[in-house]
Amino acid sequence: MKKLSLLVHANDRSQVLEDLQRLGVVHVEFGKDQQRLEILVFKEKITKLEKTHQFLTTLAASEKTVFHQETYPDDLDVLYDEIEKMRVEVDDLRSQGVHLAKELESQNVWGFYDAQKAEALNAAGIKLRFGKAPAKLFEALDPQEPFVEVAKDGSSVLYVYLQDSKKESAELPGQEIFLSAGSDQLQQKLLDIDAEIKKREKFLLGYCRYIDGLSDGIADLKDRLSYSFANYSLTETAGGQVLILQGWYPEVEEARVREFLDSSRAAYLLEEPKGEEQPPIALKNxxxxxxxxxxxxxxxxxxxxxxxxxxxxxxxxxxxxxxxxxxxxxxxxxxxxxxxxxxxxxxxxxxxxxxxxxxxxxxxxxxxxxxxxxxxxxxxxxxxxxxxxxxxxxxxxxxTMADAMALPILLGFVQVFLGHILRMVNGFRRDGVQGGLKPIGTALLVITVGFLLLEYNFFGPFAKVMVGPIPVGPLVSSIPYVSTVTIVLGVLGAVLVLLFNGVEHHLKFYIRPAMGLWELYEFISQILGDILSYLxxxxxxxxxxxxxxxxxxxxxxxxxxxxxxxxxxxxxxxxxxxxxxxxxxxxxxxxxxxxxxxxxxxxxxxxxxxxxxxxxxxxxxxxxxxx
Structure with a gap:
């Protein structure tokens, strides 16, 4: 990455930003002023329209139909409001349908209840009252009383009491149940609700023809949001007459960037990253x-x-x-x-x-x-x-279980060792030769620990240690003077850690050994735990x-x-x-x-x-x- 600094005259502000956005390769360092009303409005609109787009896309996919795409003739906010209104109505109707379905299901235990016939009976002098009572309580009732058992619900009895309409209502045993409407009325209401839901769903399907237009609208809003971020990131100087904008671009795009800059009315400066500057990251794998x-x-x-x-x-x-x-x-x-x-x-x-x-x-x-x-x-x-x-x-x-246990430990040593090698490379790149010496020392100590564990028969007889088909013990034991090599690696690693730790923090040379002792203590106390965690x-x-x-x-x-x-x-x-x-x-x-x-x-x-x-x-x- 290379750094770009732009000096723009206030009158050229819009033109330079639009051209820079069309160029499309510069990562602009946005300022901290991101709570402007304009930015917040764009964010809110994008969130709403993305929600609508997701809903319509899912709806279209469920229908497995290709919709001819059209441009929405009005503002997209109107489209959002229309769809949200319809969705709220559908959700409300579905909620009503669920409530009615539960009511009808609970009423079905009484059989088909005809509200009109019940009214006719009431006019003729017989009022139907419905109740639910424990079985023992119901069985104890006077058989001469006009109680009619309808069904049993576990330990309870559902019954109908035939009351004389002219008499004053008495309290029923157990719990009295009131039926709000006839079964046919409830069924008709459910059918009406279902018809209304389908009607609105058909309307919603009609909006699927605007999916592409909605995508373009969202992209346009994101462009405007990005433009606003860049616009409010300009730093004013010289009494507001000159504006400064900073950003980064990949080196492979330098020719395009220079061509753009040479044709623009802005002054510019191109630089390599300095010190602790943190350019953006583009992973390349x-x-x-x-x-x-x-x-x-x-x-x-x-x-x-x-x-x-x-x-x-x-x-x-x-x-x-x-x-x-x-x-x-x-x-x-x-x-x-x-x-x-x-x-x-x-x-x-x-x-x-x-x-x-x-x-x-x-x-x-x-x-x-x-x-x-x-x-x-x-x-x-x-x-x-x-x-x-x-x-x-x-x-x-x-x-075997021994092989299965040994393999993760071997992988742990390899990965931790690789980690210290990568740390060495980072150190060389950042601080030169001295920056990579301490990680080399730590890597040597990792090897030392592995050799010591083998030599002291931690995994069994040294020369016979096998990890599946991998002859770890025979390979290490075949090294000439392996015990001496282990000591040399350990001493060299410790010396490098003592003398070259803290290079990245620019520690004085005479302070490093004291800090190195702490580094060695941390390494010795943690290395076995780190490796064994791979188990x-x-x-x-x-x-x-x-x-x-x-x-x-x-x-x-x-x-x-x-x-x-x-x-x-x-x-x-x-x-x-x-x-x-x-x-x-x-x-x-x-x-x-x-x-x-x-x-x-x-x-x-x-x-x-x-x-x-x-x-x-x-x-x-x-x-x-x-x-």
């Missing part, structure tokens, strides 16, 4: 790594002076998710969902589906490595080849596998000897519900914990600061626009 950019953005974009971590966290994150789920069956189900989604969705949804495909493949790979399919441990003797071909069994490279990958994979195996066992218990066909149905239901619950829980955990390891352990090793602002050029979304 390959097609595969780009899928993981949403993960990077969950925490924060790197600042301009840091390495983009996306390509480095991507393989670890995918592998961590694969180890957390680690089931061929679950991965296949995920793949069956994400592949169609990739082709059906567009934009950000399609990119997320692409990420889902990668994670599904890694889940299958994790299941193959650990030998697991729907909770069945395929490396066990007796698993039939029809269920899991013997050809795939050799792919279970980490079948959560093993724990989650183990928990998911045990739950899946438990549901399989429950299903087999339900099936019994298999002679009853109905039990096969129950077996399928148990497996579907059980594995569905397990997969849902595993999906949540397999996102949360790899994210935690990435943003806590890995980013701590990198010394990640973040705080980057995404590159958002000042540009138009419509080909023509009037401010």
């Amino acid at each position: 390959g097609r595969l790594a780009r899928l993981f950019e949403p993960i990077t953005k969950v925490y924060s974009l790197p600042n301009y002076h840091e390495i983009d971590t996306t390509a480095f966290l991507a393989p670890f994150f995918a592998l961590f998710v694969g180890l957390c789920l680690a089931d061929v069956g679950y991965g296949t189900l995920m793949l069956a969902v994400t592949i169609p989604a990739f082709f059906l969705l567009k934009g950000e949804g399609r990119r997320l589906a692409g990420l889902g495909i990668v994670l599904s493949v890694m889940t299958i790979a994790g299941g193959l490595l650990l030998g697991d399919i729907f909770g069945i441990e395929t490396f066990k003797e007796g698993v039939p080849n029809q269920l899991y071909p013997s050809l795939l069994r050799p792919l279970a490279l980490f079948p 959560r990958l093993f724990a989650l994979g183990l928990a998911g596998g045990l739950l899946a195996e438990s549901f399989n066992s429950i299903g087999i218990m339900v099936l019994g000897n298999g002679h009853n066909p109905l039990m096969w149905v129950f077996l399928i239901v148990v497996l579907l519900i059980g594995h569905g619950i397990n997969l849902g829980l595993a999906l949540i955990a397999s996102f949360v914990h790899p994210v935690r390891l990435t943003f806590v352990e890995f980013y701590k090793a990198i010394g990640f600061k973040g705080g980057g602002v995404s590159y958002s050029p000042f540009q138009t979304q419509l080909k023509s626009n009037n401010h």
Whole structure:
């Protein structure tokens, strides 16, 4: 990125801003004055129209009809008001319909109630009164009294009392119930409400022909909002006659920017970023790594002076998710969902589906490595080849619990070591050679800790330590004078930490050793905890596998000897519900914990600061626009 400073005469304010917006490559540094009434009005209008656009788009999609698009003849605010009024009416009618439906359902226990006939009986001297009383109370009533049992509702009795219209009304036993209208009247009201809802829905469907016009209107408002931000970001000087605007642009666009500037009436200055200035960030990754950019953005974009971590966290994150789920069956189900989604969705949804495909493949790979399919441990003797071909069994490279535990620890050492290497690169870029020496020292200490754990048989006999097929112990033990090498690496690492910490803060050389002692204490006290926290990958994979195996066992218990066909149905239901619950829980955990390891352990090793602002050029979304 390069910095652009513009000096604009007050009379050229509008023209320069409009031309700059049409150029569409400069990220303008907006000022803090963003609470102007004009800006707030634009924001409110955009929010309202986006809500309307989303509603109409969903409505059109539900009808599966292509609507001929037209331009709305009036202000879009009028369109919003008309649609909102209609939606409120529809919601109100639906609420009335629900209330009437409940009333009719509660009235149906009395049979078909004809209000006109009830009025005729009343005129003839018989008044119908309805009640509900406990069964014991009803049974104790005088049988000579004109009580007629209609139905039983649990421990209560619904009844009708035939009262002489000329007599004064007496209190009924239990609770008296009043029927507001006849069954036919309620049914007719429901039909009328349904007709009114359909009438209004038809009107709403008619508005779908304005979806494209609504999109253009929203884009125009966003252009105006962006213009207002830039306009109020101009700093006045020389008594308001000269205005200053600052922004950033990618170096690859320099030719276009210079051409624009040379043809404009503004004075300008182009500069490289200085010191602690923070230009905006435009991530540049390959097609595969780009899928993981949403993960990077969950925490924060790197600042301009840091390495983009996306390509480095991507393989670890995918592998961590694969180890957390680690089931061929679950991965296949995920793949069956994400592949169609990739082709059906567009934009950000399609990119997320692409990420889902990668994670599904890694889940299958994790299941193959650990030998697991729907909770069945395929490396066990007796698993039939029809269920899991013997050809795939050799792919279970980490079948034992010891192997499954050792793999995350190895990955933890590798990722933390990589983090310190990236920190070294950041240090070299920011502060020169001295800036990278302390991270080198820390990286050497990470290696030292790993070697010491092996040499002191923390993982078993030194020369025989294997992580699945990976000969970690034999490789390290084959290093000549490995004990001496370990001591040299540790001493060299400690010296670099003591002498070159705090370079980024410009600490005096004689202060650094004291600060370095604290750095060493923090490293020694935290490194094992950081590495062992990667065991959560093993724990989650183990928990998911045990739950899946438990549901399989429950299903087999339900099936019994298999002679009853109905039990096969129950077996399928148990497996579907059980594995569905397990997969849902595993999906949540397999996102949360790899994210935690990435943003806590890995980013701590990198010394990640973040705080980057995404590159958002000042540009138009419509080909023509009037401010």
